[in-house]
Amino acid sequence: MMTGRILRLWTANAAGAIAVENGLRLGFRPSAMLEYDIKDLAVGQYVSCDLAEGHPPTATNVVVWKRRRESAKRHGEERTTLRYEGFVQADGMRSYRFDRVVAGEDTLPFHVAANQALLTLYRVPLQEGPALCHRVLTSELRTRERSDWPLLRCSLTERDMLEYLARRAVRGLHPQPYRRHPAQPGKI
DSSP, rough: OEEEEEEEETTTTTTEEEEEOOOOEEEEEEBHHHHHHHGGGGGTTTEEEEEEEESOOEEEEEEEBBBOOOOOOGGGGEEEEEEEEEEEOOOOEEEEEEEOOOOOOOOOEEEEEEEEHHHTTTTTTGGGHHHHHHHHHHHHHHOGGGGGGGGOOOOOOOOHHHHHHHHHTTOOOOOOOOOOOOOTTTTO
């Protein structure tokens, strides 16, 4: 999954070009996106996309980052939510997607890559993956400048996993080890 901005847009057919973070320029057609996203297209709009094979390279699975409606902020605070949106899996890796939602601002998507072998090695159930990645992303967002957020790439590391397991053990949530019971004579 790559992040970029719409560079050019032909309104007659909703085709255009995207400038992605690694410097590539990718063309896209309306068939590369969901129909309800087409109405939100605009030059400068942030999008996420996948790279389609071929020459020249093109964008597929284009997702438009939508502008949130204005709403009142409580007591002058900025109410931020990181919302889990799902994951994409390929080659033993899961890319967990989260959207940062703030009233009156563009929704900003983030992806946290997690190696399934790491989860398996430490016997962490896949169901805990989103919560673990949420923790990693929250930590990264606290340490980065806001201007760096649109290009932020996070990965679940072995260090993150060990810290998570240490916290879980302290709270008494560690899984019980698998125990094999010796076979009793006469019973199968």
